[in-house]
Amino acid sequence: MTLHILKVGGKVIDDLALLQPILESFLQKEGKKIIVHGGGKKASELSEKLGIAVQMVNGRRITDAASLEVATMVYAGLFNKQIVALLQSLGGNALGLSGADGNVILAHRRPVKEIDYGFVGDLDQVNAQAIHRLLNADFTPVFCAITxxxxxxxLNTNADTIASSLATAMSTLYEVKLYLCLDKNGVLSNPEDDASVIPSMNAADYERFKAEGIVYAGMLPKLDNAFDALRQGVKEVIICGPESVCYGGGTVIYQD
Amino acid sequence: MTLHILKVGGKVIDDLALLQPILESFLQKEGKKIIVHGGGKKASELSEKLGIAVQMVNGRRITDAASLEVATMVYAGLFNKQIVALLQSLGGNALGLSGADGNVILAHRRPVKEIDYGFVGDLDQVNAQAIHRLLNADFTPVFCAITxxxxxxxLNTNADTIASSLATAMSTLYEVKLYLCLDKNGVLSNPEDDASVIPSMNAADYERFKAEGIVYAGMLPKLDNAFDALRQGVKEVIICGPESVCYGGGTVIYQD
Structure with missing residues (x-):
């Protein structure tokens, strides 16, 4: 059985009108489905309004107790329930989850070395059997980035990490396809040209594209994670954007 | 099979140290369990910090779009996930739910007559079968007051109404005991004396206590709701406080 896991984040989370067609076409896919969502700008906006300073150390954001409250409110509350209600209206039997609900994802507070990241969680365990039972009961789980x-x-946890860890853990039970929905419609061979989507990429292609400087900067960790997920049993990773989720396309990443 | 439904609200929601012994002893009860929580002061405090005016019409609070966002963040996000994480640490396999999750509670926006209450929901349907399946899968559902x-x-919905509607709907499948945890340890025969808890009350007692002025004011709608629930199949309603959940006691309300 195929399990489709869609990670959405960024601007589509802040605008339900942008998110709706993405979810609508995602629900059409044959097989089981999971959605993972990040945060959008709302958490930063709310922190600012509440006078909670965003603390950065060496370019990394620190989650103190007040920031954790904001993240829990915005991710597990507002966005998660808005997405669940939207999915219900589209005929998907969504069930919103943090890692605490049903004990589906366990993490530990990141150990303090040079930097104390505060209430940031590094993943320990995805409870694949519990999630399998929810999928079998015909729920579409919707994960926020709280564990x-x-x-x-x-604990506040990176949504990309949750998506790829879910994909890896569930690949013992399903043929998993992981869709990372970004702003562009795939990996571009020319960053100036939105139509220059590279249709597919294997590990050898990736090495060549890196050497040629075609992929760089922020795309590198995402592609490294994608290849990691493939090595750990995920069948396919698709780097896509709002339109390519809806109408096919995007960049399909495969092992070889 | 007995299903115990505990409604908690007020000051114990704002202080997890007060809530912990209540949940700990509630988890000891034999049978299935559901928890329903209200909001505490946090939502009003957050609204105030954000400069969202609390609108009252004829003594009733109005939920505009901004207030609904706050309610969703605080009830479905912060409190719900804090309670779920606390229950998990106590060995209960809690699963946090709004009415949208799994489509478990449907409501409609209260029709505008003289007053537009905004995004306030009146209940239409509790999906008892879906909740039954979650209980059978050994989850302890934790409901917030968002539908x-x-x-x-x-929609923002009254937590007492959710608790009594859940109790009524589930009584077709279970022997339901509904615990309403308030600040005092039961219905008091003397409001000045916290030890004067009336141990039990049937409908005839209630009429007599009303006539004698022993129960009055804010306790009346709660007791009316309790007797309504009993008439609709709920086995027992227990009006209790933090201590009486833990150590037994409270006022047991029964039909006759």
Missing amino acids: HDGQGQL | HDGQGQL
């Missing part, structure tokens, strides 16, 4: 440590502490 | 209309709109 817990099993000791009562909520 | 949806099935058309993508989230």
Whole structure:
């Protein structure tokens, strides 16, 4: 059975009118589905309004107790429930989840070395059997980027990491396709030309594209994660944008 | 099979240290369990910090779009996930739910007559079968007071109403005991004396207590709701406080 996992983030999260056609076409896919969402700008906006300073150390954001409250409110509350209600209106039986709900994702607070990241969680375990039971009961789980440590502490976790860890963990039970929905419609061979989507890429292609400087900067960690996921059993990773989720296309990443 | 439904609200929601022993002893009960939580002061505090005016018409609070966002963030996000994470740390396999999750509670926006209450939902349907399946899968559902209309709109709904509607709907499948955890340890025969808890009350007692002025004011709608629930199949309603959930006691309301 195929399991489609869609990660959405960025501007489509801030605008339900942009998100709706994406979810609508995602629901058409044959097989089981999971959605993972990031945060959008709302959490930063809310922090600013509340006078909670965004603390950065060496370019990394720190999650103090007040920031964790904001993240929990915006990700697990506002966005998660808006997406669940939207999916329900489109006929998908969505069920919103943090890692604490049903104990589906366990994490631990990132150890303090040079930097104390605060309430940031690094993943320990995705409970694939519990998620499998929810999928079997015909729910479409919708994950926000909040996890817990099993000791009562909520933790802020990277949504991309949750998506790829879910994909890897579920690949023991399903043929998993992971869709990373970004702003552009795929990996572009020319950053100036939105139509220059590279249709597919294997590990050898990736090395060549890196050497030629065709892929660079922010796309590198995403592609590294994609190849990691493939090495760990995920069948296909698709780098796509709002339109390419809806109408096909995007860049299909495969192992070889 | 007995299903215990605990409604918590007020000051214990704002202080997890107060809530923990209540949840701990509630988890000890034999049978299935559901928790329903209200909001506490946090939503009003957050609205105030954000400069969202609390609009009252004829003594009733209006939920405009900004207030609905705050309610969704605080109830479905912060409190719901804090309670779920706390329950998980106590060994209960909690699963946080709004009415939209799994389409478990449907409501409609309250019709505008003299007053437009905004995004306030009146309940249409509790999906007892869906909740039954979650209970059978050994989850302990934790409901916040946010519902949806099935058309993508989230709605703010009274937590007491959710608790008694859940109790009524589930009583077709379970022997339901509904615990309403208030600040005092039960219905008091003397409001000045916290130890004067009336141990039990049937409909005839209630009429007599009303006539004698022993129960009055804010307790009346709660007791009316309790007797309504009993008439609709709920086995027992227990009016209790933090201590009486933990150590037994409270006022047991029964039909006759």
